Amino acid sequence: MYKKTAIVLASASLLFTAAACSNGGGAGKPAESQSRDGKKATQSVQTTEPVKLSFYSFGVSLTDADFDYLFVQPLKKKFPNVTLDWIKSGTGAMPEDLVAAGNIPDIVFTPSPRLSNYYKLGIPYDLTEMVKRQATDLNKFDSVVLDNIRQYASKGELLGLPYTVNYAALFYNKDLFDSFGVKYPVDGMDWEQTLDVARKMTGMQNGKQIRGLDPGHLTAVGSALSLSFVDAKTNKALINSDEWRRATRLIEDMYRIPGNEFGKDRDTPNKSRNAFLKDRNIAMYAYWANGMLGLFEEMEQKGEKLNWDMVTLPNFKEALGKNRTANSQLLSISSTGKNKEIAFQVIDYLTSDEAQTILARTGRLPAVSKPEILKSYGADLKSLQGKNASVVLKTKPASFHPTAYDDIVNTILENAIKDVMSGKKDANTAHREAEEQANKEIAAEAARTAK
Numbered sequence: 001m002y003k004k005t006a007i008v009l010a011s012a013s014l015l016f017t018a019a020a021c022s023n024g025g026g027a028g029k030p031a032e033s034q035s036r037d038g039k040k041a042t043q044s045v046q047t048t049e050p051v052k053l054s055f056y057s058f059g060v061s062l063t064d065a066d067f068d069y070l071f072v073q074p075l076k077k078k079f080p081n082v083t084l085d086w087i088k089s090g091t092g093a094m095p096e097d098l099v100a101a102g103n104i105p106d107i108v109f110t111p112s113p114r115l116s117n118y119y120k121l122g123i124p125y126d127l128t129e130m131v132k133r134q135a136t137d138l139n140k141f142d143s144v145v146l147d148n149i150r151q152y153a154s155k156g157e158l159l160g161l162p163y164t165v166n167y168a169a170l171f172y173n174k175d176l177f178d179s180f181g182v183k184y185p186v187d188g189m190d191w192e193q194t195l196d197v198a199r200k201m202t203g204m205q206n207g208k209q210i211r212g213l214d215p216g217h218l219t220a221v222g223s224a225l226s227l228s229f230v231d232a233k234t235n236k237a238l239i240n241s242d243e244w245r246r247a248t249r250l251i252e253d254m255y256r257i258p259g260n261e262f263g264k265d266r267d268t269p270n271k272s273r274n275a276f277l278k279d280r281n282i283a284m285y286a287y288w289a290n291g292m293l294g295l296f297e298e299m300e301q302k303g304e305k306l307n308w309d310m311v312t313l314p315n316f317k318e319a320l321g322k323n324r325t326a327n328s329q330l331l332s333i334s335s336t337g338k339n340k341e342i343a344f345q346v347i348d349y350l351t352s353d354e355a356q357t358i359l360a361r362t363g364r365l366p367a368v369s370k371p372e373i374l375k376s377y378g379a380d381l382k383s384l385q386g387k388n389a390s391v392v393l394k395t396k397p398a399s400f401h402p403t404a405y406d407d408i409v410n411t412i413l414e415n416a417i418k419d420v421m422s423g424k425k426d427a428n429t430a431h432r433e434a435e436e437q438a439n440k441e442i443a444a445e446a447a448r449t450a451k
Helices: 064-075 095-100 112-120 129-133 142-151 174-178 189-198 242-255 268-277 293-304 340-350 353-361 388-392 405-421 427-450
Strands: 006-011 029-034 040-044 051-057 081-090 106-113 162-167 166-172 203-205 208-210 284-288 308-312 320-326 327-332 396-398
Touching: 051 340, 064 081, 064 340, 064 353, 081 353, 106 112, 112 142, 112 327, 112 405, 129 340, 142 162, 142 327, 142 396, 162 340, 166 174, 174 203, 189 242, 189 284, 242 405, 242 427, 268 284, 268 293, 308 388, 327 340, 340 353, 405 427
Parallel strands: 051 081, 051 106, 320 396
Antiparallel strands: 006 081, 029 040, 106 327, 162 327, 166 284, 166 308, 203 208
């Protein structure tokens, strides 16, 4: 059974339709008003009837405190009689389970790479017409992020609105650098410069092996070059290329630093993250900020302080200024939901300047990157005070063309790179065999879904 938390949200300002409360079958028509761009926008007709919306989070880091601060409290000022039932993913509550049970949530909160799975299951509703009726300004979103969302749909449908954009950074342990007498990393380093620092930061200290650098997700090194996994037109894998092999050879150079070798104690991003945060034997760790800043804050509150800071994510010289590929955490609504209009108004408000400012204060990069919003970035995080938070403004997400088969190919490529790091295969062989395996699995998945 999934864990469900029912939360009643209160406010007095948003109007919504009685018709929406009964999936459009009730009395009353939406009223029209002039939008800020002069076009006619649909407003909702007020109702006092109670409305319950189910809210499903999958593949995102969201604590009870996060949910209360980011969703419950801001929405109290907007929705007088809406109840949110929070459905947390887990055993018996995976997307396929919810579809099989006919229990598709009204609102889904998920990372953009998960969209391909949702789309195959028929969960997300195309928001195009609702955006027009509500006069939602899509220009406020980064075009790369918005295009990335559309590319997960076969006809360019708008499957959700970006709520927060994830970015990666290079996190480092200042105490380790001080003890080695090495200067701290700086913004704008390329990978070769970073490897030079890693060599200086790898060695024994008080009987403990200190590793200079860990890349986190192995395939993410190539993603920062805007490398795609699959050709969107042919559905053929693209991972046996000179550029992907170049990324793998860089990782080889990283793990061939004596003392910084690849091993079972760091063969997943979670293990490496724990080594950086808890064991404190990794000097520099490249990872998603949304997956780190919350943990730093928890440690701060528990008194488990780590003397850390961050700089921009290293990249290849010709791609400096680019981050990893666009990865947003978005809000979509169900194609079968009975309260689509109200659900859309909820997610539309959550991308408003007011709600995005609240989000920015928690150290999450808002999808609406207005200067006045970004000024409040990290204001509520004690652990972020005095840190190099300006890294959020110094890189842009890399573009790429996602497909429904990316998860399959990403997993195959990640395992192939591990084979290279562990000495089982050379890079040429690993990439060639990985692409062959990927094409077979893509064909099998295409045949399965076509039935």
